[in-house]
Amino acid sequence: MKNKLFYILEWADNTLILGQRLSEWCGHGPVLEQDIALTNIALDHLGCARNLYTYAAEIFNGMDAVDRSECFASVAFQRNVKEGHQADEDDLAFLRDAWDFRNVLLVEQPNTDWAYTVARAFLFDAFNYYYLTAMCNSVDERLAGIASKSLKEATYHLRWSSEWVIRLGDGTEESKTRIVEAIANLWPFTGELFTATEVDTFVEGLGVDFAALKPLWEQKVAEIFDEATLEVPTGVWMQSGGKTGTHSENLGFVLAEMQFMQRAYPNMEW
Amino acid sequence: MTKEGVIAALEQVTDPEIPVLSIGDLGIIRDVELWLEDGKDCINVIITPTYSGCPAMNVIATGIRMVLAGMNFKRVDITERLDPPWTTDLMTESGKEKLKAYGIAPPIRKSKVGLGLFEEDAVDCPRCGSQDTELVSGFGPTSCKSLYKCRSCKEPFEHFKCH
Known part of the structure; x- marks a missing residue:
């Protein structure tokens, strides 16, 4: 069960952290319409994360005491478990420390500017579209249901970010310079999207074959970059570690802001 | 019961x-x-x-x-x-009529028919019925709506997106 739990968290953490990053634009968008677009997309990611965390918490609560004590090293989370609390979606989002998060490094990268935000969204959305398409065939009906629900939303996320990559790439000299820089700096984080961890290989039929998604993603990226007059980077050394809990320093800053209220005032509601 | x-x-x-x-x-x-x-x-x-x-x-x-x-x-x-x-295909016809009377353009496309890049739905203005409208934003105040404006009566309006 531990592998299944971790597999779900890889997916859930991707959507929560990207959703949190996108929501940082709330009130700061370059124009109102795009501010709204980003918060709408962030809400979709958050909704998906919520569906997944609810399921993950049920799985966690159903495990035996030894397994439960070994799943997470985060002190706040463990304290709750030791005190006999049933874990819920909020505990998974707010009480785990960075090393217990399994999202890919790409989604925790900072917003920086509009070009970075668009490039990060596009590189992830293209992956997410094919990932969810494959997850619709999962032997786990509940995960397949969450995937088919989110796929409809991921489809227009990809449409939105594809359009913006084209606008910036085939736009002005300034917009092109910026999107080229953003892609160059984010590209090293794309390799991890298609790398299977030990957890991924233990959930055959339930999870997806990550390597098989890579050619689909490459084709989509090539198609949009071509339209955007951008070149696909080659020969880049790829970073990894997020899926096994080794994160960049950026995740700590995301969590510090996102988790502050629950850490400072445990169990508060409003 | x-x-x-x-x-x-x-x-x-x-x-x-x-x-x-x-x-x-x-x-x-x-x-x-x-x-x-x-x-x-x-x-x-x-x-x-x-x-x-x-x-x-x-x-x-x-x-x-x-x-x-x-x-x-x-x-x-x-x-x-x-x-x-x-999907919006599940919305009843009377629901669509109520939306229109309320000032929100109802979904016009079947959800299976997707939009290409930079394509937008040609939506009739729910106030004056004009077809001369333009998309202002693909995203609106709620997840289910986009924003349009009518070039004929100059009024902005919401469109319940096909989903």
């Missing part, structure tokens, strides 16, 4: 963001299950969310509970079922 009777009663529950639409018009009631426990009526209302993160779902569930509270059930369950995902 019959299933049809319960569904008719639930017509009173409306979308908090678009109060002219009932949850029946929206097509989010999946099923109603009735059974007896110790000779008393029990009910499970199965609903499906429109969008994954739709904040209206909690309010809608409370609305359902309020209506059922007056109907003498021993036990009321409300469960969410995601699959198959909700």
Whole structure:
């Protein structure tokens, strides 16, 4: 069960952290319409994360005491478990420390500017579209249901970010310079999207074959970059570690802001 | 208590963001299950969310509970079922008419027909009926709506997106 739990968290953490990053634009968008677009997309990611965390918490609560004590090293989370609390979606989002998060490094990268935000969204959305398409065939009906629900939303996320990559790439000299820089700096984080961890290989039929998604993603990226007059980077050394809990320093800053209220005032509601 | 009777009663529950639409018009009631426990009526209302993160779902569930509270059930369950995902194809024709009368252009396309990049739906203005409209933003104040303006009567309006 531990592998299944971790597999779900890889997916859930991707959507929560990207959703949190996108929501940082709330009130700061370059124009109102795009501010709204980003918060709408962030809400979709958050909704998906919520569906997944609810399921993950049920799985966690159903495990035996030894397994439960070994799943997470985060002190706040463990304290709750030791005190006999049933874990819920909020505990998974707010009480785990960075090393217990399994999202890919790409989604925790900072917003920086509009070009970075668009490039990060596009590189992830293209992956997410094919990932969810494959997850619709999962032997786990509940995960397949969450995937088919989110796929409809991921489809227009990809449409939105594809359009913006084209606008910036085939736009002005300034917009092109910026999107080229953003892609160059984010590209090293794309390799991890298609790398299977030990957890991924233990959930055959339930999870997806990550390597098989890579050619689909490459084709989509090539198609949009071509339209955007951008070149696909080659020969880049790829970073990894997020899926096994080794994160960049950026995740700590995301969590510090996102988790502050629950850490400072445990169990508060409003 | 019959299933049809319960569904008719639930017509009173409306979308908090678009109060002219009932949850029946929206097509989010999946099923109603009735059974007896110790000779008393029990009910499970199965609903499906429109969008994954739709904040209206909690309010809608409370609305359902309020209506059922007056109907003498021993036990009321409300469960969410995601699959198959909700689509605007489930919206009733009368729901679409109500939307239009309320000033929101209803969905015009079947959800299976996607839009290409930089394509937009040609939506008629719900106020003056003109076809001369333009998309202002693909995203609106709620997940389910986009923003348009009418070039004829100059009024801005919302469009319930095909989903």
